[in-house]
Amino acid sequence: MNREEALRLVKEQITEQRYQHTLGVMETSIILAKRYGADPKKAELAAIFHDYAKFRPKDEMKEIILSQKMAEDLLIYNSELWHAPVGAYLVEKEAGITDPEILDAIRYHTSGRVKMTLLDKIVFLADYIEPGRAFPGVDAVRETTKEHLDLAVIETLRNTIFFLMKRNQAVYPDTFHTYNDLILKFKEKME
Template sequence: MKSEVDELIYSNRYFALTREELKGQARIQMSAKRFKHVLGVEAAAVRLAEQYGASIEAASIAALCHDMAKEKPDQEMKELIKETGLPSEMIDYGSNIWHGPCAAEIVKREYHLFDEDILNAIRYHTVGRSEMSLLEQVIYVADYIEAGRQFPGVEEARRLADEDLEAAVSFGTQQTLAHLIQTKKKIYPRAVATYNRWVADK
């Protein structure tokens, strides 16, 4: 069945790939389950971009690319972190933290995509950062609420995303941090910066 995003045609202003080619790339880089998640993020991101006035094409591209590094071997990603000069401390925090920044590097190298806003949306999709552009917020929230997500609070997150994108960023950040603390997981310092900007004193 064709969805609304399947009608989307890329303009070539960001890179030379068509949406079908990029989708094909995503499909071969990950498991079927994760690919389904990626398409869910794309659908949610395109909807949010439409609603809040971000570029639909940029939202689609960032969504299709955001988890490109998630299933890459750890060793390969550790080497990429060194080669590209990404902060080496992210190695201690595991793939949850490095897969966004690594995906941005892969996308530059493999697809020659250099739009900084799209790259930032890919880089910061997991942890966010204190200053997030509209597109960054769209991808951050879409990753959290896409139709395949099931966790306590996801309905509330979806409701907030319909009403107020920044409120959804705040909610997702708070829930994520609370979960990390409850499960005694390490917190990447930038996640605290995101929390301070988007949750504290709101």
């Protein structure tokens, strides 16, 4: 699928503000893919579709989570997580994208996962640092991203976990597991 067709499909599903965010994630993903040796076309497509289900009704997302036997524990946690796995499902069904690497990058762009692929990390980070984002800590992660992808993902996860804890919100277990997986691998490399 080419860029124009993908953007047209996505634009029908999201708000104009979210579309501008998507363009920022797309451009950032391409830059990161080129910097770190991932496939820029896959990064572009995953980024374009990463928020495809963001504005689907919660009842529809809940039904898809249950009917497709996705991790039911998602329903216990903040519904902001739902659009990622539901989006991967809908992108395959409605847009015909079948590449498992692209679908996984969409599926895990909010929570992360143990043993994240390079493409997973790129879309995860691009969503966090795209130029339209402005919140405490984002500039530091942008700087780290220039030199070290894994360390930037670790910083992003740490910032996210702290943000949720400060708001007395539950942290999805996969996010903790992702942080632990990456920090242990990072420490191992440093020894």
